[in-house]
Amino acid sequence: QVQFVESGGGLVQAGGSLRLSCAASGGTFRSYAMGWFRKAPGKEREFVGSISRTFGITYYADSVKGRFTISRDNPKNTVYLQMNSLQPEDTAVYYCATYYRGSYYYSSSYAYWGQGTQVTVSS
Helix, strand or coil: CCEEEEECCEEEECCCCEEEEEEEECCCHHHCCEEEEEECCCCCCEEEEEECCCCCCEEECCCCCCCEEEEEEHHHCEEEEEECCCCHHHCEEEEEEEECCCCCCCHHHEEEECCCEEEEEEC
């Protein structure tokens, strides 16, 4: 069973940047499409973006399109979320997950999840 260690979260001022990392172990990382989700207090978990297994095809939520970029390094078993122009509304716990089947946009389409990393954006 694949497991993840997420890192890179923290406190940043509005307009700043962070890069989250999600390092996998215990599975064949390159065989998984990956997704990033986030959950803010009082809100449901929402899709941020996804990346395909091999060709790096990405999809993003409209709320982050043009500001966030997902990439992966298969030899390092790691997927990244580069977040630029951060805003207070981006404050949430961010999770990576392995895609299983169905729509990329639904959390129910994902199987294994990381523990999450907190991102806080101050105004």
